[in-house]
Amino acid sequence: MSQSSGSASLPASLCSSSWFQSLPADLQHWLQQHARLRVLPAGQRLFARGDTADGLYGLAEGLVRISGSDASGQEAIAAVLAPPQWFGEIALFDAASRTHDAWTDSTVTLVHVPQAPLLALLAAQPQYWRDLGRLLSQKVRASFIAMEDLMLLPPGPRLARRLLQMSNSYGALQGSTLRELPLSQTRLAAMLALSRQTVNQQLQALSAAGLLRLRRGVVEIVDLPGLQKMAHQHQELSGSTPGNK
Amino acid sequence: MSQSSGSASLPASLCSSSWFQSLPADLQHWLQQHARLRVLPAGQRLFARGDTADGLYGLAEGLVRISGSDASGQEAIAAVLAPPQWFGEIALFDAASRTHDAWTDSTVTLVHVPQAPLLALLAAQPQYWRDLGRLLSQKVRASFIAMEDLMLLPPGPRLARRLLQMSNSYGALQGSTLRELPLSQTRLAAMLALSRQTVNQQLQALSAAGLLRLRRGVVEIVDLPGLQKMAHQHQELSGSTPGNK
DNA sequence: TTTGCAGTGTCAGCCAGCCGACATAGCACG
DNA sequence: CGTGCTATGTCGGCTGGCTGACACTGCAAA
Numbered sequence: 001m002s003q004s005s006g007s008a009s010l011p012a013s014l015c016s017s018s019w020f021q022s023l024p025a026d027l028q029h030w031l032q033q034h035a036r037l038r039v040l041p042a043g044q045r046l047f048a049r050g051d052t053a054d055g056l057y058g059l060a061e062g063l064v065r066i067s068g069s070d071a072s073g074q075e076a077i078a079a080v081l082a083p084p085q086w087f088g089e090i091a092l093f094d095a096a097s098r099t100h101d102a103w104t105d106s107t108v109t110l111v112h113v114p115q116a117p118l119l120a121l122l123a124a125q126p127q128y129w130r131d132l133g134r135l136l137s138q139k140v141r142a143s144f145i146a147m148e149d150l151m152l153l154p155p156g157p158r159l160a161r162r163l164l165q166m167s168n169s170y171g172a173l174q175g176s177t178l179r180e181l182p183l184s185q186t187r188l189a190a191m192l193a194l195s196r197q198t199v200n201q202q203l204q205a206l207s208a209a210g211l212l213r214l215r216r217g218v219v220e221i222v223d224l225p226g227l228q229k230m231a232h233q234h235q236e237l238s239g240s241t242p243g244n245k
Numbered sequence: 246m247s248q249s250s251g252s253a254s255l256p257a258s259l260c261s262s263s264w265f266q267s268l269p270a271d272l273q274h275w276l277q278q279h280a281r282l283r284v285l286p287a288g289q290r291l292f293a294r295g296d297t298a299d300g301l302y303g304l305a306e307g308l309v310r311i312s313g314s315d316a317s318g319q320e321a322i323a324a325v326l327a328p329p330q331w332f333g334e335i336a337l338f339d340a341a342s343r344t345h346d347a348w349t350d351s352t353v354t355l356v357h358v359p360q361a362p363l364l365a366l367l368a369a370q371p372q373y374w375r376d377l378g379r380l381l382s383q384k385v386r387a388s389f390i391a392m393e394d395l396m397l398l399p400p401g402p403r404l405a406r407r408l409l410q411m412s413n414s415y416g417a418l419q420g421s422t423l424r425e426l427p428l429s430q431t432r433l434a435a436m437l438a439l440s441r442q443t444v445n446q447q448l449q450a451l452s453a454a455g456l457l458r459l460r461r462g463v464v465e466i467v468d469l470p471g472l473q474k475m476a477h478q479h480q481e482l483s484g485s486t487p488g489n490k
Numbered sequence: 491t492t493t494g495c496a497g498t499g500t501c502a503g504c505c506a507g508c509c510g511a512c513a514t515a516g517c518a519c520g
Numbered sequence: 521c522g523t524g525c526t527a528t529g530t531c532g533g534c535t536g537g538c539t540g541a542c543a544c545t546g547c548a549a550a
Binding site: 508 | 523533534540541
Binding site: 154155194195197198201216 | 506507508509515516517
């Protein structure tokens with residue numbers, strides 16, 4: 001849908017991102033002209049922790065997993081990005097290396113804006129630094145929220161909040177929330193610092209309460225307001241004794 | 246010590262921060278002239294989560310605690326800042342509200358650069374946005390590291406790594422590491438998402454191994470290389486069975 | 491000096507979430 | 521249709537870290 005308007009090497013979905021929408025028209029056009037379209041199969045590594053930065057990415061279709069691993073191979077998933085999302089901007093500012101690995105979790109359509117011309121543009125038009133900074137500040141805020149959830153919330157609310165957050169960001173394309181989250185329980189566990197079994201148990205509980213429907217590789221949100229209520233209360237919904245008040 | 250060099254409303258310690266050093270001379274001078282010196286007693290709140298941002302801060306002396314609390318009053322300490330550290334820059338980019346509370350943990354000397362003139366400068370000299378962005382990117386990287394430690398490391402190494410990280414950043418003034426970290430065990434617990442008892446137990450273990458010395462409100466690092474070794478290995482030092490390999 | 495308070499050391503008990511194990515089910519590919 | 525892989529559901533046992541409790545100890549203010 002939605003035929004291109006103008007020169008357009010940018011997929012329409014990427015232009016609809018709130019960050020892209022907030023950019024001055026000049027910068028939007030420049031990005032459109034310098035973005036190189038790439039389509040990748042699942043399981044490819046876009047970049048790895050420690051790589052020198054090679055520019056900015058925009059995810060138009062598919063899922064990209066941003067994660068880090070310790071020496072023993074344990075994976076900590078920082079985020080699973082869904083369209084429309086721009087990423088890879090951190091190293092623009094400090095010219096240091098990538099903080100995470102980035103893997104395609106499905107067939108992925110994305111654009112790549114190479115580092116050199118982008119830095120050249122920023123040298124000529126330094127006011128655009130602020131726009132990149134806005135993108136960066138979104139990441140900081142999201143990271144702070146995730147960190148606090150991790151430190152303070154028990155598994156149940158932690159899971160519920162994460163599902164809601166993903167539902168919002170994944171639905172940004174349609175301007176609404178996305179009900180069907182394409183996530184295996186193993187992935188969810190690695191995002192929440194929980195075991196797969198605990199995630200399953202919590203999902204089952206939410207499902208039994210009629211808030212979710214579970215399918216293979218998919219968590220479908222049935223009762224969004226109900227899920228929000230679960231996210232706010234700090235006690236679990238445990239099998240028995242509901243009247244612990 | 247260290248008499249002022251130039252116009253100098255900025256304490257010398259703040260000028261020695263690596264971020265400040267990296268700034269172009271023009272921006273350094275501007276900050277010196279627009280920074281307003283403030284001295285505050287312990288226990289004051291600089292700003293609170295949700296406040297509209299009022300500018301940039303620079304910590305010259307004392308400790309500032311950056312934290313958030315959930316509804317039940319549980320506190321998650323994101324960081325305890327020591328001189329020389331600049332902070333409060335996130336909201337410059339997106340004009341949104343504060344992400345955390347900021348409290349003085351001791352008598353504090355700091356400078357405040359009000360939002361309005363700073364934004365005016367940045368409008369006139371937009372290349373400075375990148376410099377603010379570099380400060381921001383430092384925070385993102387630190388936050389990512391803290392998050393991964395939280396997700397993957399057991400209590401012992403988590404504690405060891407945090408002590409080392411603080412030792413480095415607290416010693417930035419002298420360009421070396423600071424051996425005596427002024428932290429209560431309760432504060433450490435709130436930074437690491439552990440209970441006070443567990444922190445005490447781990448500290449005792451490290452102390453028994455001759456790596457630390459514990460005093461009231463102070464953790465003194467005795468054997469820095471040894472502590473680094475503890476931080477890297479993923480198994481604990483448990484009381485008994487040392488030869489588990 | 492006395493009093494009070496905050497930080498520390500330590501113990502017992504408990505239980506949430508971990509791990510290992512296994513059965514089952516859906517999907518891809520021959 | 522089989523074969524194999526991956527995701528899911530579920531159980532039992534274990535244990536690490538939490539809670540709660542209490543004694544002790546410096547330090548600071550009265």
